Amino acid sequence: MSSEEEHSPLASDSQAKRRTRRPYRSCDSCRHRKTRCDGLYIDGVITKCSHCLEFGLSCTYVKPVGQRGPKSKLVEELKQRIATLESKLRSLSICSICTQPLQGRPSRPSSPSIFQGTPKSDTTSTDGDQPPPEEDTTQDELVDRFRQLNVAGVGRTKLFATSSSYGLLGSALDEREKYLGRPPVQPVTLHSRRPLYWELLPWEKEVYDEQPSYVYPPRDLIASLLELYFANVHPTFPLLHRRSFVRSVAEGLHLTDTKFGATLLAVLALASRYSDDHRVLIDGKTSLSSGWKFVAQVQVVRKKLDVTIHDLQFYCLMTLLSSGTSAPQNCRLYLGIGLCFLEYRNQHYRPGEGQKFEDELWNRAFWSLFALDRMVCAFLGRPASIHLEDYKVEPPLEVDDEYWDDGITQPLGTPSASSFSVCISRLSEIMGDALRRLYSSEKRKTRMGRTGTDWEQSAVAELDSAMNAFLDSIPPHLRWDPERTGTFFDQSAILYVQYYYVQITIHRPYIHKKSPLAKPSLSICTGAARSALYIAHIWINRLQRVALPFLLNPVFVSALILLLNFFGSKRAGLAIDKRDLGYVGTALQVLSVAESRCHQSGRLLEMIQELLSSDICCRAPVNEAPSAYDDPSAETPGTALAWNAPPCVLPPARNLGPSAGAIVNEAYAQRLTFAPGMTIEELLAGTTVPDPSTTTSPESTWTNSVLDDEIMSMWMAAPTDLM
Structure with missing residues (x-):
C-alpha cells in the first residue's frame, strides 16, 4: 500500500x-x-x-459475569412437557425410573469463602469476538445427571466426582448425543436394566435394613446431662445447635430416628464426665466408666451409607470422647470415618446455600472435624487428613444459637460466642500449615524443594507472621483477661492456650537440631510453655473441672518443654529458675483433676511424675490432687498444687495481652549468639539465669521478657514467595 x-x-x-x-x-x-x-x-x-x-468513576471489567437462567415461561413449558412425557411413559410401562418425582436443583451462592483465598477476577478479552470461556461440568451437575444410576434400597449415589470414571462416562454420552444430533440427556437413563445388578440382594438387604435398639437413661438424667454438656463442652466445641437439639429430644426424635439417637448417646457419654450422678457409671466400676454404657450400644462402623447430619455429628463426638479412653488411638478411626462420611455427602464440593439451618449445621460439623483433625494429628504425630484448599466451605457464622430462629442474624453490638469457632478454625489452619511444612518427611521436602537452612528460616518466619496476624485479629471479647467471667472467659483461655501450643509446634523441631534456629526456638518454646501453663493455672483454679483435649494436650506438651529446659540447664551446670517447677505443678494439677474421668490424663500425669522422680529435682513424691467432684469445703486454698515444688510465681496478668505475642522470660532472652551444630547444653550455656533468691521482682522480670531486636527482626521478616 x-x-x-x-x-x-x-x-x-x-x-x-x-x-x-x-x-x-x-x-x-x-x-x-x-x-x-x-x-x-x-x-x-x-x-x-x-x-x-x-x-469520574473507574471503568473496570473485573466483576464476574453471572449467567442468566432460562426465562420463567420457558421453565414452565419444560415442566409441563416433562410431566406429559412422564405420564405417557407410566401408562406405557416403558420406564420404571420415571415413577420417582423430579428433584429441583439447589441454587449456588456467588459469594466466595474467606478461607478460599482471593477469588480470581474476570479479565477483559483481547478479542471482542471471543466468547467467555465455557464452565466445566460441576460436581452437582454430574450428580444430577447420574441421579438414576443407583442401587435400589441404598439411596442416591453421591460418589460421582468430575475426576471419577463416571465423569468420563458423561463425556462419552455427550459425544454420542452430539453425533446423533440430539441435546444431552438429563438425567442419564438405562432402558434395559437387569434387576439382579440394580437391586439390593435379599441376603444383603437383611443386614443393611437391621435397625439397632437403644436403651436410654431416665428423662431427668437426660435433662441434667444435656445441661452439663452445653455448659462444659459446647462453648469450646460448638458442634450442635442447642435449641433445636434439646427440642428434638423433648419431642422424642431419638425414639424414632436411630441416627439421632446415636448422637444423643454420644452427647450423654461426654456430659457424664462432668456429672456426679452414680447412674452414669457402670455398676461396680470406677468413675472412668462414666458414660460408657451409653455409647457402647452404638455400632462403630455403619453398615449402610445413607449419610445424615447426625452421622457426622456422632463421629465428631466419638473422636472427642475416645481421646480420653484407654485406647485414645481409636480417635483416628472415628476421625477417618467422619471424613469419609463428609466426602460421601459431597459437602466439600458445594458451597453453603445461603444461611439455611441444616447447611449451617453441616458447616459446624465440618469445622469441628477440621479442628479435631489438627488436634489429633499434632498430638499423635500424624499427617493432617483434611487440607482446606480441597474444600469449598464457608467459615462458621458468628451468630449465637438463640438467634437462629430469627433469620440467623446476630444483633448489632452483641458479642458472639460463635466468634470462638472462627478463631479456632483459623488457628487450626495455621497448625495444619506448620505440620505440612515442618513435619513432613524428608523425601517430600526434597521433592518440593523445601530443604536447607534458608528455607527453614523463611518457613518459620512466615508462620510466625501468620501467628502475629491472627493474634491481632482476635475480637475484643475473646482477648485474654483473667478478670473475665462466663463463657467468654472459658473460650478466651482455651483460645490462648491453643495459640501458645501452635507456637510451640512451630518451633519445637529446632530446639534439638543443629540449626541456627535452635537458640531463638528454645527461648520461644519455653516462653510459650510458661504462658500456656499460667493461663491453665487460672482456668483450673477458677472452674475446677475436667478439661477437654484442647487444653490437656497443650498442658502436657508445655510441661515437657519446661522439663526439657530444666534438665538441659542442670546438665550445663547453670542456675535453675525454680518457677518453672511451679508451672509444671500447674500441669500436674490440671491432669490430676481430669484423671478420674479421662483415662489418658492419668497416663500423661504419670509420665510427668516419672520425669520429676529423678533425684536432681529434689522433690517429694506427688500426692493425689483433689478431685473436682469432692466437697470443696474439705479443701483448703493452698492444697490445689499438691506436691512439694517451690511456689509458682505467676506473671502479672496485664502483660499477657495479645500484643505481646509469645511471652519469654528475661532469663532466657539475653542477647543471643548461636552457630550451627549447637546442642541444648551449649545453647543454655550462653544464657545467664539469675538466682531466684536475688530476683528483685517477678513483675519486673516478666515485663522485660522480650527477644533481642536483631533476632525479632529476623523472625518478623516473613517472605511472601515461600509457597
Missing part, C-alpha cells in the same frame, strides 16, 4: 473498524446501573465509557 493510501480517510476508517471492538460486556458500573455501555477497546486499551468519564 502506498503512503497516500495509508493516510487516506478510507484506509483510516478501515483500520479503525478492524481495531475498534466493543468489549464482550458492559463495564462494572454500567452493569450495576443496567444501562448501555459505550466503552471501546482500541489498540489493547480499554477506553472509559461516557458514564464513567462524566462521574
Whole structure:
C-alpha cells in the first residue's frame, strides 16, 4: 500500500473498524446501573465509557459475569412437557425410573469463602469476538445427571466426582448425543436394566435394613446431662445447635430416628464426665466408666451409607470422647470415618446455600472435624487428613444459637460466642500449615524443594507472621483477661492456650537440631510453655473441672518443654529458675483433676511424675490432687498444687495481652549468639539465669521478657514467595 493510501480517510476508517471492538460486556458500573455501555477497546486499551468519564468513576471489567437462567415461561413449558412425557411413559410401562418425582436443583451462592483465598477476577478479552470461556461440568451437575444410576434400597449415589470414571462416562454420552444430533440427556437413563445388578440382594438387604435398639437413661438424667454438656463442652466445641437439639429430644426424635439417637448417646457419654450422678457409671466400676454404657450400644462402623447430619455429628463426638479412653488411638478411626462420611455427602464440593439451618449445621460439623483433625494429628504425630484448599466451605457464622430462629442474624453490638469457632478454625489452619511444612518427611521436602537452612528460616518466619496476624485479629471479647467471667472467659483461655501450643509446634523441631534456629526456638518454646501453663493455672483454679483435649494436650506438651529446659540447664551446670517447677505443678494439677474421668490424663500425669522422680529435682513424691467432684469445703486454698515444688510465681496478668505475642522470660532472652551444630547444653550455656533468691521482682522480670531486636527482626521478616 502506498503512503497516500495509508493516510487516506478510507484506509483510516478501515483500520479503525478492524481495531475498534466493543468489549464482550458492559463495564462494572454500567452493569450495576443496567444501562448501555459505550466503552471501546482500541489498540489493547480499554477506553472509559461516557458514564464513567462524566462521574469520574473507574471503568473496570473485573466483576464476574453471572449467567442468566432460562426465562420463567420457558421453565414452565419444560415442566409441563416433562410431566406429559412422564405420564405417557407410566401408562406405557416403558420406564420404571420415571415413577420417582423430579428433584429441583439447589441454587449456588456467588459469594466466595474467606478461607478460599482471593477469588480470581474476570479479565477483559483481547478479542471482542471471543466468547467467555465455557464452565466445566460441576460436581452437582454430574450428580444430577447420574441421579438414576443407583442401587435400589441404598439411596442416591453421591460418589460421582468430575475426576471419577463416571465423569468420563458423561463425556462419552455427550459425544454420542452430539453425533446423533440430539441435546444431552438429563438425567442419564438405562432402558434395559437387569434387576439382579440394580437391586439390593435379599441376603444383603437383611443386614443393611437391621435397625439397632437403644436403651436410654431416665428423662431427668437426660435433662441434667444435656445441661452439663452445653455448659462444659459446647462453648469450646460448638458442634450442635442447642435449641433445636434439646427440642428434638423433648419431642422424642431419638425414639424414632436411630441416627439421632446415636448422637444423643454420644452427647450423654461426654456430659457424664462432668456429672456426679452414680447412674452414669457402670455398676461396680470406677468413675472412668462414666458414660460408657451409653455409647457402647452404638455400632462403630455403619453398615449402610445413607449419610445424615447426625452421622457426622456422632463421629465428631466419638473422636472427642475416645481421646480420653484407654485406647485414645481409636480417635483416628472415628476421625477417618467422619471424613469419609463428609466426602460421601459431597459437602466439600458445594458451597453453603445461603444461611439455611441444616447447611449451617453441616458447616459446624465440618469445622469441628477440621479442628479435631489438627488436634489429633499434632498430638499423635500424624499427617493432617483434611487440607482446606480441597474444600469449598464457608467459615462458621458468628451468630449465637438463640438467634437462629430469627433469620440467623446476630444483633448489632452483641458479642458472639460463635466468634470462638472462627478463631479456632483459623488457628487450626495455621497448625495444619506448620505440620505440612515442618513435619513432613524428608523425601517430600526434597521433592518440593523445601530443604536447607534458608528455607527453614523463611518457613518459620512466615508462620510466625501468620501467628502475629491472627493474634491481632482476635475480637475484643475473646482477648485474654483473667478478670473475665462466663463463657467468654472459658473460650478466651482455651483460645490462648491453643495459640501458645501452635507456637510451640512451630518451633519445637529446632530446639534439638543443629540449626541456627535452635537458640531463638528454645527461648520461644519455653516462653510459650510458661504462658500456656499460667493461663491453665487460672482456668483450673477458677472452674475446677475436667478439661477437654484442647487444653490437656497443650498442658502436657508445655510441661515437657519446661522439663526439657530444666534438665538441659542442670546438665550445663547453670542456675535453675525454680518457677518453672511451679508451672509444671500447674500441669500436674490440671491432669490430676481430669484423671478420674479421662483415662489418658492419668497416663500423661504419670509420665510427668516419672520425669520429676529423678533425684536432681529434689522433690517429694506427688500426692493425689483433689478431685473436682469432692466437697470443696474439705479443701483448703493452698492444697490445689499438691506436691512439694517451690511456689509458682505467676506473671502479672496485664502483660499477657495479645500484643505481646509469645511471652519469654528475661532469663532466657539475653542477647543471643548461636552457630550451627549447637546442642541444648551449649545453647543454655550462653544464657545467664539469675538466682531466684536475688530476683528483685517477678513483675519486673516478666515485663522485660522480650527477644533481642536483631533476632525479632529476623523472625518478623516473613517472605511472601515461600509457597
